[in-house]
Amino acid sequence: METSHQDKKIVYVKKIGELQNKLLQMGGLVEEAIARAIDSLKSQDLEMAEKVINNDDRIDELELEIEEGCLALIATQQPMAKDLRKVATLLKMIMDLERMGDYALDIAKTIKNIGNQPLIKPLVDIPRMARITQLMVKESLDSYIKEDVSLAVSMAQHDDEVDMLHKQIFRELLTIMMENPRTITQATHLLFISRYLERIADHATNIGENVIFLVTGERKDLN
Amino acid sequence: METSHQDKKIVYVKKIGELQNKLLQMGGLVEEAIARAIDSLKSQDLEMAEKVINNDDRIDELELEIEEGCLALIATQQPMAKDLRKVATLLKMIMDLERMGDYALDIAKTIKNIGNQPLIKPLVDIPRMARITQLMVKESLDSYIKEDVSLAVSMAQHDDEVDMLHKQIFRELLTIMMENPRTITQATHLLFISRYLERIADHATNIGENVIFLVTGERKDLN
Numbered sequence: 001m002e003t004s005h006q007d008k009k010i011v012y013v014k015k016i017g018e019l020q021n022k023l024l025q026m027g028g029l030v031e032e033a034i035a036r037a038i039d040s041l042k043s044q045d046l047e048m049a050e051k052v053i054n055n056d057d058r059i060d061e062l063e064l065e066i067e068e069g070c071l072a073l074i075a076t077q078q079p080m081a082k083d084l085r086k087v088a089t090l091l092k093m094i095m096d097l098e099r100m101g102d103y104a105l106d107i108a109k110t111i112k113n114i115g116n117q118p119l120i121k122p123l124v125d126i127p128r129m130a131r132i133t134q135l136m137v138k139e140s141l142d143s144y145i146k147e148d149v150s151l152a153v154s155m156a157q158h159d160d161e162v163d164m165l166h167k168q169i170f171r172e173l174l175t176i177m178m179e180n181p182r183t184i185t186q187a188t189h190l191l192f193i194s195r196y197l198e199r200i201a202d203h204a205t206n207i208g209e210n211v212i213f214l215v216t217g218e219r220k221d222l223n
Numbered sequence: 224m225e226t227s228h229q230d231k232k233i234v235y236v237k238k239i240g241e242l243q244n245k246l247l248q249m250g251g252l253v254e255e256a257i258a259r260a261i262d263s264l265k266s267q268d269l270e271m272a273e274k275v276i277n278n279d280d281r282i283d284e285l286e287l288e289i290e291e292g293c294l295a296l297i298a299t300q301q302p303m304a305k306d307l308r309k310v311a312t313l314l315k316m317i318m319d320l321e322r323m324g325d326y327a328l329d330i331a332k333t334i335k336n337i338g339n340q341p342l343i344k345p346l347v348d349i350p351r352m353a354r355i356t357q358l359m360v361k362e363s364l365d366s367y368i369k370e371d372v373s374l375a376v377s378m379a380q381h382d383d384e385v386d387m388l389h390k391q392i393f394r395e396l397l398t399i400m401m402e403n404p405r406t407i408t409q410a411t412h413l414l415f416i417s418r419y420l421e422r423i424a425d426h427a428t429n430i431g432e433n434v435i436f437l438v439t440g441e442r443k444d445l446n
Contacts, residue, residue, distance in 0.1 A: 067311075174411065
């Protein structure tokens with residue numbers, strides 16, 4: 001006997017709730033990875049950087065678990081219209097999150113390359129960028145769970161701040177390098193860290209765009 | 224009256240074929256974008272770089288068309304098991320391809336930043352990296368269409384070459400910068416171009432991993 005639409009809907013609601021809990025768990029790990037990576041940069045704590053590197057596997061595992069859950073949900077409950085879009089959006093979000101986790105990992109690896117050499121400048125803008133980016137990650141997930149378009153839009157507005165900070169950091173580091181070529185290697189590492197943070201913010205913006213599409217059915221470019 | 228499983232299968236085969244044609248079209252555009260970006264770097268042809276920038280919209284449009292086609296296919300034909308995985312893999316691949324297109328766009332923008340200033344060195348390794356990367360993009364798509372695991376594996380082996388070239392370029396550019404601080408700005412741009420190419424190769428490797436999962440059901444780390 002086939003299960004009724006009503007039954008399928010009940011199972012769908014339960015399953016999507018479980019998947020969303022896992023999504024929040026994955027998002028929490030990504031936020032933590034960013035925070036830890038930047039803390040380890042500021043304090044040049046290479047052990048903490050190592051932790052970020054080791055914890056990335058858990059993020060990747062969660063991605064696979066959620067992906068399998070989404071596919072199983074589509075295959076067994078055959079959600080329609082908006083419900084299907086909700087699962088599809090989740091499938092895309094976890095790819096963005098996984099990529100963010102990879103950037104946190106790249107930051108941690110770069111910190112290990114910097115090692116214990118004294119920092120060429122006190123870090124102010126990079127930690128600021130990291131804080132904004134971390135908030136964007138959190139808000140992008142919230143906007144999905146609550147299907148909150150205005151939160152998605154306001155979250156994405158921070159992307160401009162991040163881009164501006166990145167450009168400023170870029171210019172400043174180039175100047176430092178030109179004045180003192182001995183700073184070049186570390187300055188290049190810091191440039192990449194700034195770029196990785198900027199990318200994480202781009203992925204949060206992606207999520208915001210997908211949330212808007214989910215809720216309104218319209219493609220909107222938030223960049 | 225409900226359509227039979229047989230009918231659904233026929234529609235599925237037709238639709239997935241159409242989507243795969245679009246995928247090949249999207250892949251062709253990405254390959255072309257990489258090739259053109261590097262040509263425009265070698266010849267410092269800023270108009271060609273501009274073309275790469277303008278053509279990125281078409282890549283993004285194709286991503287959306289394929290995505291919508293995949294979701295419609297899942298919703299209307301409810302493919303099961305392997306057929307569902309085939310559509311899910313396609314959904315993931317187009318995200319990788321779109322990202323590769325973005326990196327080609329980033330390369331083109333960076334070339335515009337370099338502008339008409341004479342190149343600080345004759346470019347050999349970057350074009351070599353670009354050629355390998357372009358081949359990886361092509362082979363990753365072929366491995367999906369043909370469900371060819373051994374092609375996916377051999378394609379991903381090129382990723383090591385790309386990584387090695389990137390490291391070599393990195394070291395060389397750092398040396399040039401240290402010897403002559405006036406080269407710093409351009410050398411930094413070239414560093415980023417090398418990094419973008421390396422990332423494109425990573426995304427091709429991702430596609431290879433997804434193909435292996437599609438065919439064998441096993442997660443294999445090709446990095």
